[in-house]
Amino acid sequence: MTSRLRSHIPLPALGLFPGAVMMLGVFMLLTPFPSSAEYGDVVINKRAEQAGMRPVIFPHWFHRIRFRCRVCHTEVGFEIRAGSNNILMADIIEGRFCGKCHNNKIAWGPQNCQLCHSGLPGLESGVIGGPTTGGPSKW
């Protein structure tokens, strides 16, 4: 009975093109989720919360208006992979990583804890909107 019923249901034309079906699936998976944070924001929370500070939120959109990618990913030396940089607060105060700019010269200094340590408690490290947060690598 069920099988007869099924054979009468007209299959969408899509079924004829496996490629198109795959594309549809991909589209559905990648459609930006509503009400998520700004694209490209990076949560850095390897140590911050364990040490009693709020997680750090790094906004790419804000910085890329002011600096080319090479400034941070070549000159400052951030690896292009969220979580692969071991950033200690001592490094920042001594002028490495964020501290290369956040030194009271190029930008405000490390005394403004609340501007970097601004995340909700419990956030996991990672980039917002990336394939590493929503795509097949998490299947």
Place this chain on the structure above:
Amino acid sequence: MKRRLVEILLVACTGLMLAACSGPMQEQTVPAASDVFAPDGPGRWLPIIADGLHDPTGPGAKQLQNPAEALFYLPSAFSGNKVRWVEAIEEGYIEPRPSILDSNYKMQVLDLDVIRTRTGEMPMVLFPHRKHTEWLDCGNCHEWLFKSKRGATRFGMFDVLSGEYCGRCHGAVAFPLVECFYCHSVRRKDLKTPVTELEMHK
């Protein structure tokens, strides 16, 4: 059998999409509507206090800039930051500094397009060096990620979707992967001189 498979696939996709949309909801204080749509812009960018990432009760939330205050003034797109960043830089809306160490530094822009042909049913992929070297150094991609030889680096769409190769940046910081046709921009029949087709890889 084949239909069965297709049905299962479709159901699975719909299920996954629903699961993704209803995702892990975080409890947070609901801001007033006037805050959500303030201060300017048509509400395409969530304000800091409502983005589910910043702590709206923390001291920093009120001091940080809302994306709408800056991004509203740049050429608009539908996805990602909702900004056409290439246009923004080429048409002079923004002028990001190329260096913090050398005030005379000029970006080394390379005008070289590379076409990747192993795309099956999709149009071919055109990789524009110029649009990338406006932002990036050769060393940000060569030789650790891509070899400097056309077609020498073997990867496919699955790698890109998994956050490797082009997907390192696209889908994370540069325009997201929903924009298939920014990359898949060259239809085979539009090419005057046919490129040597490389075989699909497995």
